[in-house]
Amino acid sequence: MILRLAMASLLARAVTVAMTVLAIALSVALFLGVEKVRTGAKASFADTISGTDLIMGARSGSVQLLLYSVFRIGNATNNVTWESYQDIAARPEVDWIVPISLGDSHRQFRVMGTDVAFFEHYKYRQDRGLKVAEGVLMDDLFDAVIGADVAATLGYAVGDPIVVAHGIASFSLHDDQPFRVAGILEKTGTPVDRTVIVSMEAIEAIHVDWQSGARIPGQTTPEAEIRAMDLTPQAVTAALIGVKSPLQTFNLQRAINTYPEEPLLAVLPGVALAELWAIVGIAETALLAVSVMVVVTALIGMMATLFSALAARRREMAILRAMGASPRVIFGLLILEAVLTAAMGALLGLVLLYAALFVGQPMIDAAFGLYLPIEAPSLRELYVLAGVIAASAIVSALPALRAYRLSLADGMTVKS
Numbered sequence: 001m002i003l004r005l006a007m008a009s010l011l012a013r014a015v016t017v018a019m020t021v022l023a024i025a026l027s028v029a030l031f032l033g034v035e036k037v038r039t040g041a042k043a044s045f046a047d048t049i050s051g052t053d054l055i056m057g058a059r060s061g062s063v064q065l066l067l068y069s070v071f072r073i074g075n076a077t078n079n080v081t082w083e084s085y086q087d088i089a090a091r092p093e094v095d096w097i098v099p100i101s102l103g104d105s106h107r108q109f110r111v112m113g114t115d116v117a118f119f120e121h122y123k124y125r126q127d128r129g130l131k132v133a134e135g136v137l138m139d140d141l142f143d144a145v146i147g148a149d150v151a152a153t154l155g156y157a158v159g160d161p162i163v164v165a166h167g168i169a170s171f172s173l174h175d176d177q178p179f180r181v182a183g184i185l186e187k188t189g190t191p192v193d194r195t196v197i198v199s200m201e202a203i204e205a206i207h208v209d210w211q212s213g214a215r216i217p218g219q220t221t222p223e224a225e226i227r228a229m230d231l232t233p234q235a236v237t238a239a240l241i242g243v244k245s246p247l248q249t250f251n252l253q254r255a256i257n258t259y260p261e262e263p264l265l266a267v268l269p270g271v272a273l274a275e276l277w278a279i280v281g282i283a284e285t286a287l288l289a290v291s292v293m294v295v296v297t298a299l300i301g302m303m304a305t306l307f308s309a310l311a312a313r314r315r316e317m318a319i320l321r322a323m324g325a326s327p328r329v330i331f332g333l334l335i336l337e338a339v340l341t342a343a344m345g346a347l348l349g350l351v352l353l354y355a356a357l358f359v360g361q362p363m364i365d366a367a368f369g370l371y372l373p374i375e376a377p378s379l380r381e382l383y384v385l386a387g388v389i390a391a392s393a394i395v396s397a398l399p400a401l402r403a404y405r406l407s408l409a410d411g412m413t414v415k416s
Contacts, residue, residue: 002329006336017341020302024345027298028388029352032381034291036357038284040372044125045277048190049240049269051123053249056080056088056256057238059263063279066272069100069238071191072110075168076102079235084261088239091255093248096121099236101203105168109150111196113203113233119145121242124190125371134158135183138199141227143182147193151184158184162196164206174206176220189370201231241266295388299342299395306338306399334400335393342392346385350377 010017049070057065058078067073089097098121101113119130119137135158138145144162156162162179166172179198187193205226209219243249249268256266357374365371377385 002333002336006333006340009333010337010340016305020305020341021345021348023298023301024342024388024392025348025352027294028346028349028385029356031291031295032349032353032384033356034287035381035384036353036372037370038287040370042277042284044189044370046270046273047125048273049122049124050126050128051121051242052240052269053243053246054241054253054256054266055238055269055272056241056264056266059265062265062267062272063276065238065265065267066269066276068102069240070269072102072112072195076237078263079237080239080264081235081262082233084259084264085236085239087261088241088256088259088264091252093243093245093252093255094241095244096242098122098240099200099233100238100240101200101233101235102237103168104164104166104174104203104206106150106162106164106196107154109147109153109194109196110168111164111198111203113198113200115200118197118240121240122192124188124192128188130188130192131186132183133186135181137183138197139182140180141199141202141205141231142177142179143198143202144179145183145185145197146181147185147195147197148187149193150196151181156181156184158182164196164198166207166210172215176209177206177223177226187366189365200233200236204231204233205229295391298345299388299391302338302341302392303395303399306334306396307402331400335396338392338396338400339389342389346388350381350385 055065055069057069058076058080060077064074064077068076085097085099088094096117098118099114100118102110104111116137123129132145133148135145137143146156146162150156158181160181162181164174164179166174179196179202185192208221208226208229209216241252243252253266253268256264354374357372361372361374
């Protein structure tokens with residue numbers, strides 16, 4: 001009976017109740033949406049590099065090595081000699097190894113020297129590989145493959161020339177050996193999107209006439225002569241390593257960290273990413289706090305609506321009391337109305353969230369490389385919905401308590 005009475009009461013105040021339901025629905029959709037973005041961003045961050053067992057570089061810090069080798073942020077403290085790189089590559093535990101050479105740039109985008117194995121072994125989002133959207137991979141010494149953001153920001157197309165600058169934010173250009181855009185990669189949402197990729201030999205080629213970070217005055221080697229040279233690298237900045245068996249990962253890491261020829265460091269990408277997220281992940285706490293405040297504001301608004309409605313419903317409460325309803329029934333009626341309102345709002349918010357995900361997921365993935373999976377509500381999300389409904393019962397307790405205390409005589413008295 002009380003449920004039927006509560007539904008009739010809500011229908012009688014349909015406009016007010018609908019606005020309250022909408023406010024709760026929008027706040028719940030925002031909260032769950034922020035939660036989706038937060039978990040999606042964390043997952044995308046953790047999946048920036050997948051399938052790589054170790055990252056090797058000169059001895060420094062694990063986060064620093066991760067930053068410059070994967071995110072192209074900062075610089076290495078030192079390079080790894082080519083002899084040491086080959087020595088590590090020849091170890092029986094190594095299944096594959098990909099060299100990385102950094103140091104140059106192109107209009108604020110980092111230039112990375114590597115080989116074609118990078119396109120085969122670099123994975124993100126667990127098992128996704130790099131794909132060419134236009135053109136082909138590097139086929140000539142002075143071919144370059146650019147990321148999606150580089151192409152979009154600078155307006156490059158296949159065949160356009162690229163002049164690499166020596167160093168970062170440098171005005172010293174390797175304009176005597178321009179590159180050609182051979183291919184443009186699909187959007188990945190990783191640092192690859194902001195990278196100009198060339199071959200290791202090309203890095204050596206553009207530095208033939210350079211020494212100690214400066215061009216040798218008056219020296220210009222013809223391109224044909226450069227192509228005939230032995231362009232084997234002298235050093236690499238870092239290397240991505242895959243092992244034959246996961247059981248060998250720690251043995252190889254220990255061997256690299258104790259390498260006698262020069263100080264090297266090998267880190268597990270997942271561990272280093274977790275350390276880095278602990279530093280930058282404070283933003284997710286701020287996002288979560290903002291969304292919580294939105295939900296709290298909606299619930300407080302519902303409580304204010306119940307309080308303001310009490311004045312208009314005092315006669316209704318008095319009539320219910322006169323018909324035999326106990327004060328507990330009045331108290332329970334208001335609590336039930338609030339719970340039903342919050343439940344409708346929470347369910348509508350969930351519907352709005354998944355409708356927005358269905359429409360916006362491809363666009364968000366294409367624009368930002370942020371993958372938001374459309375899947376059944378998680379246990380955490382169900383807890384959030386239950387928490388909103390429970391909180392509605394709590395915030396409605398004050399107006400319900402006031403209604404509980406209204407006397408029959410007070411309700412029937414018309415005050416001037």
